Amino acid sequence: MKAINLKGFGGVExxxxxxxxxxxxxxxxxxxxxxxSSVNRPDIVQRxxxxxxxxxxxxxxxxxxxxxxxxxxxxLSRHQVGDRVFALVGxxxxxxxAVAYEGHAMPIPENLSFAQAxxxxxxxxxxxxxxxVLAEAKAEDTFLLHGGGGGVNTAAxxxxxxxxxxxxxMVTASTxxxxxxxxxxxxxxxxxxxxxxxxxxxxxxxxxxxxxILDHIGxxxxxxxMKSLALGxxxxxxxxxxxxxxxxxxxxxxxxxxxxxxxxxxxxxxxEKSAIIADFxxxxxxxxxxxxxxxxxxxxxxxxxxxxAHRAMELGTHFGKIVLEVQ
Numbered sequence: 381m382k383a384i385n386l387k388g389f390g391g392v393e394x395x396x397x398x399x400x401x402x403x404x405x406x407x408x409x410x411x412x413x414x415x416x417s418s419v420n421r422p423d424i425v426q427r428x429x430x431x432x433x434x435x436x437x438x439x440x441x442x443x444x445x446x447x448x449x450x451x452x453x454x455x456l457s458r459h460q461v462g463d464r465v466f467a468l469v470g471x472x473x474x475x476x477x478a479v480a481y482e483g484h485a486m487p488i489p490e491n492l493s494f495a496q497a498x499x500x501x502x503x504x505x506x507x508x509x510x511x512x513v514l515a516e517a518k519a520e521d522t523f524l525l526h527g528g529g530g531g532v533n534t535a536a537x538x539x540x541x542x543x544x545x546x547x548x549x550m551v552t553a554s555t556x557x558x559x560x561x562x563x564x565x566x567x568x569x570x571x572x573x574x575x576x577x578x579x580x581x582x583x584x585x586x587x588x589x590x591x592x593i594l595d596h597i598g599x600x601x602x603x604x605x606m607k608s609l610a611l612g613x614x615x616x617x618x619x620x621x622x623x624x625x626x627x628x629x630x631x632x633x634x635x636x637x638x639x640x641x642x643x644x645x646x647x648x649x650x651x652e653k654s655a656i657i658a659d660f661x662x663x664x665x666x667x668x669x670x671x672x673x674x675x676x677x678x679x680x681x682x683x684x685x686x687x688x689a690h691r692a693m694e695l696g697t698h699f700g701k702i703v704l705e706v707q
Contacts, residue, residue: 383397389429400475402476405479438475442471443501444500445478446497464497495677509645513659526601527552550570552569554573613638617640681705
């Protein structure tokens with residue numbers, strides 16, 4: 381089968397279309413004929429040699445797929461051959477076929493295309509798990525979501541607004557994306573290129589701060605994130621684009637009873653991911669069914685142009701998800 385492989389770790393020039401063996405489903409797995417996958421920031425990190433797949437998962441890039449069930453492992457009954465499904469995978473998404481654990485796959489709603497379905501797992505589950513579940517979000521919380529226009533950010537906006545209509549959602553975005561982020565229905569957009577988001581949060585909340593922050597920057601934002609948290613606020617760190625080391629004022633954190641939560645999805649045990657996905661399917665997928673939530677696609681590339689798709693993500697000009705059409 382065709383798949384994107386690596387000549388070595390490093391830049392996009394190392395990505396190439398290759399012929400590799402078609403995988404076979406193991407225990408508790410299904411084989412999916414992939415119609416679409418998508419590009420996520422962890423794919424870039426893996427391509428650079430800094431994010432290996434979990435043991436036993438494919439070394440081919442790609443963390444989510446949408447397609448049709450080609451075959452199923454012994455004793456499985458939820459998904460049947462020919463079913464339209466989308467799935468979270470530990471690797472192998474940039475290929476014509478991929479294996480997924482049955483508990484990591486969900487049926488595609490009739491109103492969604494394969495391209496749209498390929499946008500859900502890595503970003504919407506990440507947004508729900510971190511901004512809602514781990515942050516113990518409540519109905520009238522105030523959220524600060526960094527990275528306006530990115531895949532996880534646009535997903536988090538939609539999830540927070542769907543689950544908590546009375547919440548206040550604030551987003552940081554670069555100058556060129558401010559108006560498009562506003563159009564998504566957020567309450568306030570902060571242009572981090574021209575203003576300090578910590579000072580802006582202080583003004584917008586009358587000094588109270590926000591209840592939940594979802595951050596993919598890490599060290600570079602830690603000081604201002606902590607300044608922006610309210611009493612009892614929760615900071616969830618899901619990325620380290622801005623570095624891994626920073627100073628922390630523990631006294632202030634203690635007095636304000638703040639929490640810092642670190643989180644990754646890919647390396648969690650299979651049963652744990654299955655439980656997370658089941659929770660997501662019950663609580664969030666109905667919003668896709670009634671079109672309250674709709675995946676936002678920025679660009680679509682054929683699988684053979686995966687390098688161009690990576691370039692687009694690295695430029696940072698995309699708004700929503702970058703999709704790879706496989707078949």
